[in-house]
Amino acid sequence: MTAITxxxxDVDGFNVFYREAGAIDAPKLLLLHGFPSAGHMFRDLIPKLADRFHIVAPDLPGFGQSDLPDRDQFTYTFENIANVIARFTERIGFDRFAVYVFDYGAPTGFRLALAHPERITAIISQNGNAYEEGLSDGWNPIRAYWxxxxxxxxxxxxxxxxxxxxxxxxxxxxxxxxxxSPDGYSLDxxxxxxxxxxxIQLDLFRDYRNNVALYxxxxxxxxxHQPPFLAVWGKNDPFFLPAGAEAFKRDLPQAVVRFFDTGHFALETHADEIATAITEFLE
Structure with a gap:
């Protein structure tokens, strides 16, 4: 059951690559990666959860092994990325699922929840922001571009x-x-x-302002909707501050917030701890 395939x-002509593991009748868990990575960022996490969940980790459009069409063929916005991923979930039969969001995966996953709240059983946010106080000064050059x-x-x-x-x-x-490990950043x-x-990435930097507008x-x-919510946060992240994790409690009083002594890519050092937190939370 823990083997990864x-x-x-084919999502309306868009080729989406994805990793899959776990029994198809197990509770469903969608993993959404961030910048500048791809589904390979979950390579250590998936085997630790696949005995209990049906896991799918797609590469977002323009990332990893998914299609990378020219900018004149596909407009790279988070709205368009979310639309492709929403259709992808329908294509593979993910009708109700928990979603794990990280970095760019957060505005993607939160858009899915806005459009189809009935499909979301729980949310795990690993340094996936939805509050302005979570944005550090590291965003200032991108803000200037906005x-x-x-x-x-x-x-x-x-x-x-x-x-x-x-x-x-x-x-x-x-x-x-x-x-x-150098494997992750070298592949990125x-x-x-x-x-x-x-x-494409510069276009997405520009479009990120529309994510903030949707906060x-x-x-x-x-x-x-009060979805069950777990935040697992690298507390030393230079882009998404711990205040952003704590802010979820304003709107989700029952949210569980866990901090780890690591940076942005928390799974690189704390996959065991995060897998344990997810298992305890979802079960």
Whole structure:
């Protein structure tokens, strides 16, 4: 039951790659990755949960092994990414499921919940933000691009797409950087180096402002539907602050919030602890 299979789904002509594990009659769990990664970020977590859950981890459009169409063929916005993933869940028969969201996976998953609240059985957020106080000063260069989408401000963000910055994202805030495998950030750098990938990511940096604009709608969803909610947070994340995790309790008084002494990619160092927290929470 813990073996992982690697599949592709045709979603209205869009090819979505995904990892799958667990018995098909087990409770369903959808894993949504973040920037600049792909479903491989769950490589350590999936085997720890697959004996109890039916797990699917897709690569978001434009990431990993999923289709990477040119920008004139697909407009890279979080709304369009969420629409593809929503259709993907229908295509594979995920009618009711818990969702694990991280980084970019959060605005994707929260959009799914807004559109179809009846499908969401629970939410696990690992450094997946929905509150402005969760955004650190590390967002300032991107905020400048929101306010003035000039070529100068766009080009200033290219430094966030280098191999060195990806490595930094994986190791910043980790007490012992030798605990972080090079496999994750090396594969991310490979995907990021493909032709056209940088321009797509810059488009998504620009569009992220629309996620922030939706924060009040996400929060209203939390208040109205009160989904069971677990936050598992790398407390040393340079982008999404612990205050963002605590803020969920304003709208979800029963939310469980757990902090770990690590950085943005908490699964790289705390997969065991996070798997235990998820199992206890969902069962």
């Amino acid at each position: 690697y599949r592709r789904a 306010q003035d989408p000039s070529p100068t401000n766009r080009d200033a963000l290219r430094a966030m797409l280098t191999r060195e910055t990806t490595h930094w994202q994986y190791t910043h805030g980790v007490p012992d950087a030798s605990a972080v 750098d490979y995907y990021m180096s493909r032709p056209g990938a940088h321009e 009040p709608a996400f929060q209203a969803y939390f208040r109205t």
